[in-house]
Amino acid sequence: MTLTISNVEAWNPAAITTAGTAVNTTSTGLDKALSNADTTISNLTWDGNAAKAARTRMGTEKTRASAVSGALLELQKALSTHVENLTNTRQAVLDAREPALHPTGPEATPPDPFEIADNGVVTATKRKDYIDKLQGLNDGEKTWQKCFQDLLAANHQSKITGALAQAESAATDLITAVNTAKGKVDAAYAGLGDPKLGVTAAPSAPANTSPASLSSNSATPHYQSTSNTSHSNGTSSHNGSSHYSNASMNDRNESNLSQPSGNVAEWIAQAREILIQEGVPADQIDDKAIATIIEHESGGNPSIVNDWDSNAAAGHPSKGLMQTIDSTFNSYAVPGHTDILNPVDNIVAASRYAINRYGSLSDVPGVVAVRHGGAYVGY
Known part of the structure; x- marks a missing residue:
């Protein structure tokens, strides 16, 4: 990945926040549906093989769907965790570019801005042309002034490319985290199988990872016999x-x-x-x-x-x-x-x-x- 200034400027971290909220809503909705279904089955006043089969099937579906809910929660966390970093690094790139686009203070003369390529390379062509046309400066003075402009351009370039590198690192971290979380969502979803037959399409994802789950129903805690x-x-x-x-x-x-x-x-x-x-x-x-x-x-x-x-x-x-x-x-x-x-x-x-x-x-x-x-x- 090689990011450019226009790439970073087009980032919309708020959209990632919106996506994270949508994922969390999906996870919460799934948890609520599981809870309602589990409560309905638990409250049934019937016995026998059919009742036992219904409760067993509810347990199976709860385990599978809970894995999906837990995986969605990890995806939401991956999205929300990196939003602030993306926001900050995007702003850092724009802040580094601004002084080169609109020179102020001692750099206000010459009046022309520095040229900024999309990859962060900064040059001072127009500013040096301005110096060449100045009256009253000998060739040695013009040469020194133009070298100074190149030095200023190099300083701006260093700040911009450094900010771009930080932005690229933030983007890479987000992509890695999202892809990892997505893999878990895909695996958990594949474990749902056929809703009618109960046949899994792939090995079931780890059980009982739902955000609605408060404690394990299978492990023996060390504080109890x-x-x-x-x-x-x-x-x-x-x-x-x-x-x-x-x-x-x-x-x-x-x-x-x-x-x-x-x-x-x-x-x-x-x-x-x-x-x-x-x-x-x-x-x-x-x-x-x-x-x-x-x-x-x-x-x-x-x-x-x-x-x-x-x-x-x-x-x-x-x-x-x-x-x-x-x-x-x-x-x-x-x-x-x-x-x-x-x-x-x-x-x-x-x-x-x-x-x-x-x-x-x-x-x-x-x-x-x-x-x-x-x-x-x-x-």
Whole structure:
């Protein structure tokens, strides 16, 4: 790649921002569609092989589509990360060209501008012609003046070509990042396969990389034993191996849920106040439900970062008390509470996500499972 001044001048970084926004909208829309479909399947009051098949298929499609959503998120990040660099290097090229086009100060005489080629080469032909025509200067003085103009031209050229080199480096970085992200989007899209038959057109992309995904449903966290973290056996509302009827849902055993205590109780109380200030109905905020999620997701450690699951492998690990990934946290955080490792901030964002997805914290599948004596499942 060899950029010219006209190439760089034609750049429109705002268009890249618009493209990044469109990609993010697509990713968010896909996440919402997945969430709605998953909720619909989870809430079905039917059992048997057909129900199990439906839930299994939902899990398969969620995994495949989540990979697409995660890849789109990486593409959006690649676009947004480089916009500022492109903007700055474009402006640097124009700023370097301006003094040569419109000389000021000591360079205002001769009045002619320097000639600037599109590749950044600067000459002073007209300025030297002006000097040649000056009266009252001997040949030696004219020669010195013309050499000085060549020196000024060389100085302008150095600044312009240096700015062009920086712009080219910025453009190369953007192209590399976008092509890498695009490759992941293509691979994830190929893994979707036939929507009717469920046949993949290519090997499936890494699972569970969706921005809407808060934590892994397959890995065993180091702060829990395997008997407490099974997401594929027991009474999970996601996998269809067991199903709570409407009748059993009314028979709630709150004693199975975790009782907030110590720091966790204090963090939940602070988060509750913030949530209510943000307009969340108090009856949708269940302290025991939050404490149960915290116990199973992080063991009460606000600084924990999940470095073992597919989210981590995709570059956006789950973090904090309720194990949110950055994109989900950023989507549901409220102003003034934007530190993902701050326990109160994490509870606020994760709770808003859970309420948006399930209607209330009490209805989070893992909470429902624990309440009825089953194994906790990730949300």
